Amino acid sequence: MARPRKITTPQVEEVVQETETVIEAPVAHEPVEVKKETKKKDEWEIKARQYYLAGSKSPITFTLASKHTPRHPLLWFDEKTNTQREIRYATNQKSCFVDEQNGSVTLEHIVFKDGVLNVPKEKQSLQKLLSIYHPHNGRLYNEFDPVQEAEYGLEDLEIELDAMTAAREIDIDHAEAILRAESGSGVSKMTSKEIRRDLMVMAKTNPRLFISLAMDDNIQLRNFAIKAAEQGIIRLSQDQRTFTWASNGRKLMTVPFEEHPYSAMASFFKTDEGMEIFSSIEKKLM
Template sequence: MVVEQPKVEAPKIKAKPKNTWEIKDRVYYLKNRYKPLSYSIKTSNLYWFDPEKGYEREIKYCQNQRTCFVDEMKGDQRLEHIVFRSGVLFVEKEKTTLQKFLSLYHPLKDKLFYEYKPVEIASNQIDRLELEADAILMARQMDIDLAEAIMRVEKGSNVSNMSSKEIKRDLLLFARNNPDLFLELANDDNVVLRNFGIKAVEENILKLSSDQRYFLWGSNNRKIMTVPFDEHPYTALAHWFKTDEGMEVYTQIEKRIN
């Protein structure tokens, strides 16, 4: 009788991650355009969480060491000051340890200072410009009712006294200067319904009670809806217009509104 021996699989060797660090000169800036004559940042008693090892490792920058990890250092540890001059620090490509200390491990990176990355900045600028272009194009093609509704969110009751050309002008400026909010409002159907409700009140077709708890017919003071507690009256009215009862009232108002 032959007894088969269990096969033992050879352990798989994990491929070492590729070194993606680019050797180049790097420039660092203090955030918020802070530009003192000189500014030193902390270089010791710092910790960085190592996701591979699963614990925090102490880091410091020493001129005579090839690593910034204390547990990998050998011999004397001569601490080196890191000083920004007029808010800027230029680090030559030969100082890889310092660059990695600043770009990868320092706990204040992107909080107190940041690495200047022109490609990343250009990419962000392109995204922003494309967003502005989308917003402006939508504003140019937008009908006046939706334009008025959006500008009422931005300017309030002043919109009632503006001409259509003034609304269109301010809409284009709003789209250019705040494209995120503009696109959000343009895709929110409640904005149009809120504006519809406001116009109905302005033209005395509806009334809002003094305590802002009820909407009533302007002609006979008959209550049509109660505003839920802690909700904006016109937001509540916009939601109510979507109900069966609200749609009937909406149709009646639509026939009478100018």
């Protein structure tokens, strides 16, 4: 069991430098012109596009707001004119902006089926409304991007691989501490092989949570305090506010308000007084 240590986090000052392109003046004493580099927007690609609802739910049908109403405002701020422009989907118009639509309009609902909406390349007005101008883009729905999805998939696989590798190499005390944070006191009745198995399963099914717990500096100290309580060395009061010695009832520490008692005990072990208590408990643990 690693001994607790005091941790001081150095303050890091982040300096962000803005890159500028400086054009030298061709004539002496002429003022220098400074121009900032700006990225050009990607050209719009004519292709079929797919959109999917955000979140895990996929209702049979979901109707997205397709015209401006007081309840569902559909407005897009035009930075060139500094005005709010009303948008709506009309099947017989080239533009989704109301001020660019002429004559009678044929309005149509925008309906997702089973959480998905496929828009063919012929419906450019609808695609631009959904991809560029609709205020619910990125909130209620997203556009499917195969390149981005591949990047996310690769990142998930790499995180899972890192978690599985760490779970295989981690020592048994650390493994027990991680599982106890999720499974509770039931870990005490498990064999080392059962702990190893459940840890590997956790690393595979929830690698981000596993890595977060594995990197938590307090996780082993929390486990140490829980084991001490389970073996009757220390006692936590019924109101979860005070730790005492089980043998004589002498108070060890008071848990700060709205803080998890064993997390507070782990932090306490890093103090000068806490280190002495930690050493005393360590000698009594079986």
